[in-house]
Amino acid sequence: MNTEMKPCQKTFTVGKWMPSDQATLTTWMSKIMAKADQDTGPLLPSVQGLKDFIESDAKAYMFFTQMFDQVSKKLTTSPSGLPQVRDYQHMLKLFNVIMTHAPEFDETGLVGCPFNAILDWSMATEGGWAGFIDDKVNVHLKTMLDEWGLFLQSYESTEVLSDDPKKGWFGEDAKKAMPTFVNDFECDPTLPHYGFKSWDDFFTRKFREGVRPVAEPDNNAVIVNACESAPYRLAHNVQLRDNFWIKAQPYALQFMMDNDPFVEKFVGGTIYQAFLSALSYHRWHSPVSGRVVKTRLIEGTYYSQTRSVGLDPAGPDYAQGYIAEVATRGLIFIESDNPDIGLMCFMAIGMAEVSTCDIRVFEGQRIEKGQELGMFHFGGSTHCLFFGPDVDLEFDLHGQTPSLDSHNIPINARLATVKSRKA
Template sequence: MSNTTTPYCVGKWMPSDQHVLNTWLRKIHAKAEDQTGPLLPAVQQLKTFIETDATAYMAFTQLFDEVPPWRHKSPSGLPQVRDYEHMLRLFNVIMTEAPEYNDSGVVGFPFNAILDWSMDTVGGYAGFLNEKVNAHLRAMLNEWAIFLRSAASTKVLNDQGPGGWFCKDALKHMPGFAEEFQCDPGQPHYGFTSWDDFFTRRFRDGQRPVADPADDAVIVNACESAPYCVAEKVQLRDKFWIKGQPYAVQFMMGGDPLAGKFDGGTVYQAFLSALSYHRWHAPVSGRIVKTARIPGTYYSELLTARADPSGPNDSQGYITEVATRALIFIEADNPAIGLMCFMPVGMAEVSTCDITVFEGQHVKKGDELGMFHFGGSTHCLFFRPGVKLAFDLHGQQPGLNSCNIPVRSRIATVQS
């Protein structure tokens, strides 16, 4: 957690998490087998919807029936989920669990891990694009988010025994935690009031300094993230669902009237791992012109990404058009940049794009814009056609094997 590039390849977050999921999800499976009581309200509502809507019933039956026999175990090494009723029982357990510490990583996307192989079936492709299905998933994930923000979720923030985020072993893997992040080691749970409070922790003053704060030509990294793609001359509309996943600005921006200003421009996309700092920061100084939230999908992935056990990783271009996301348009102080846009994109459980700025507000480069709640995710920066950029990706090529560039570090310079 130093100010240098983190030696952690974000494209490999799910394999490093598999050992954790093996242990953690075995407990979830065991608890689900023992539970005979009623489902939680949001889970029961999803069950009722599946069983009363013909399209949803067909999709949620197909997405398990279509899992090939050779995939008798999930990517996490557990028996494949049998049917939608088994799925709902597993969901019901997770809804009252917060991720525990494990020395080989964090439990990344537990709901995603349950759906794993079924996401890339024909039934899964159809079902997880269904607006009504996503409305129920949104309600369920929002209910889980309430638990993660409650005092009950602090039981994993203890300093005794395995699973505690401040136990001796955990602190070995978070060197300098108390010096880098705002906390109070003298208080219970280091002063954090919930799992979400811990997960969305802030750096102390002086950490992650803003690169060239007085130079408006320098654009900084909006998130603690690794470069995934740089695309130039992007189209307003394109076939984003094909294997190459070209960007389609109109659909990425949900049909926003400002989308046309970026037709033919540049898109930079970067990926946050499950272990990353999850707050967003202004890449440039300027005025907030507009903000918007776009509801979308949570578990939709490309059928061409069938070799991807973690689903969203190999579908990152595609999900920028369909997943739940937000838009923050900024009129940069530097006229050579002019109007640009920051777009955080939720992946799977990362359903909350929390905007903390308002229209008309002036922000300085590096100021906070908002945050994700729980898990890893992805984001894009949009620049208009004619904006000439020299990217500085810290000696890396964009892709799933790139590593984190610290937030607020230089990633590009605009040429006059």
Template sequence: MGCCCCCCAFRTTESIETCIVAKNVSHFVGKWLSSDQAIMNQWLQQQIEEVDRKTSPDPLDPSVESFKNTIESNAELLMFFNQMFTESPTKRKRKNGTPQVRNYHHMLTLINHVLKKSPEFNDSTTLVTFPITAILTKPMETIGGYAAFLNPNVNSHIKDILNTWGRYLQSLASCYILNTDKWLSAKALEKMGGNFEDDFVCDPSKPHYGFSSWDDFFTRQFRPNVRPVASPDDNKVIANACESNPFRVEKNVTKQGKFWIKGQPYNIKFLLADDPLVDSFVGGTVYQGSLRVFYYHRWHSPVDGKIVKAFVADGTYYSIPLSNGGNEYSVVISDYFQGYLAEVATRAIIFIEADNPYIGLMCFIAVGMQEVSSCEITVEEGQKVKKGQQLGTFHFGGSSHCLVFRPGVELVFDFHGYKPWPGQITTSGIKINSRIATVPK
């Protein structure tokens, strides 16, 4: 949701928070969940009722069973996973006074239940593309949840659970939701640009438009020439690496800023996963853009150049910072936390030596958030790439990305009339391959 203030471009993080809280904006990160808390509660209650109606509980998937065993065999984790439910905010409780998700046993049962479900969409604006996040929304906001979801052992198990869900989303069974009542409805296709058949590689004459799985649909490709590359022969022009909305630009970034505090300055050491090349970017510039649920989810090279290094850094999946002064609805403004997530979430990190020596070494980072933490790199170290060439893709969706430049690189950004968050939320954002910045040399 946009801010009605004309001056919101490049406002400080503190003033952004003030604007959001004052206007009571209800907005989940990347618009991957319904912005209406009542719809979220309704969806979650439906899952609970489906589980409760079963005469005998379904056996836990091995990944969920292993997570349960780890929680119960570790005193510290057992304390955290009990604490996060006793601390759950009262506004998320049912009429009888008990939380919707009652305890960690209930949480695991619900997670197990959605592992054989595809992300949902329908014309009543109910949108729950992050079902596990919906289950964990309130526990994530507690002190117990904050501690638990930063634990490496917890994140290892969550990774296994998400991989299990991912295998389902890459199967034909996940296509049940790809129909004209759901993700291929007129309303959904309109949100994906309104020219779906012309824009994307698909075959409307085939079942599910020819897509073989939910993941195949979400990693759909543009048809040739739908997204032309900006000034392909001018290496002073930097192309947008993802279909995205501008979120933030920060200059003179520090190596070890306190990224978890209210102001959340970028921390290059953690943003780049403490890679040996970190020092090359201290004092440089970070641009971050945000993907939305309906966007194209592949990443393209912003410059002509050579891949110097490319790797995936494992991270957290459900961590949000406790920097909101105890606000029990901190997660509903979690777009505000994208800077934090860029430094702790699972992410693909690709260093590129630009052909333009003025740009030189730069870095592209694809940030996987929560369920969308499967980042696939499709280029190799030493490979030459052209501006607009694919670098990789998110699976099951997408969330955020960063471009990182060395100190001394002057950049004139072009946001095509859009404003950094909380500015306009558009159907397609700034198109991929279009100009995002220009350098003077």
């Protein structure tokens, strides 16, 4: 099979996780490569652990060799126009640099998923598909990303929370992109870094009281938006099993919920999926009032994307349906106070390095509509709401058709109204 691919000049605009300006992204990658070439020190423990695993496991060595061998040697850039990563040793050196860097602001979109930018070429190859779906590979990726997450939770990561006019999160360009930041979010501009203790603290920031009011809090027929997010897909009559890896990426409930006993209650029902923006709010709120029945964390993949969508320079943007079955995710089952809704489920789905699903509620807990459920650490990702087959819903997507071109609906805003079964 011919594995040669041609460069693609598609802009990275979905969710603002990658710059829409290719020159910015190329400059960033060139800078990281230059630092890696100058770095003569040892690899950090988790990166060294990944290296040891690749070089001691036959399948991993094959996958990580193939994914770079399958890149055309005639090309010097990746599918997105980035300087090409040469081999897995080069990849590891680049990872090592990233591990002590927090994302800088850029008006065309931050490099919010730097590991993803490094892997965008290899993810698109046959070797990449096989390697990044492998459980043992994902264990080592998780260890590495957890270590990076600890850095983002440290005070050292606040370096980018500066007033640098171009790169700082409180600089001139950032203030233009987020003009109502101080009024919207809990912060204190008189303190260093506006009072944020780390990059993670900044990215999991809270709205000020009253900024996102709950739509009709006393009306249990109104379902509110669980995340500050843009509509991606609305699917009805969802099946228990389906070929989720094909181009249409149909949902397969059994795999999305990891064979949970509750899955049968949602067969033939409705799924709503939406994705978060890098510049917005990253916590989850309950779409209904009721009782938490169960919570679950499911370990999964980080850089797997289905090959059926073709080349996806900002992968896995095009594969959001597919990763709902295989990526790291968290489930929160809620028994609604409204019997016309009954049991529903919120599912947080990790994308690339944005994969820490931090559930903050517990089984048996009483929750009100609009109450916080948890959060994504380091930014945002994608999520789903599940409803049973007998739930008659009228969605309000604020004049939009679900797609990668949609824009955020505010959290706690009306998302849908359930119709009475008696009526």
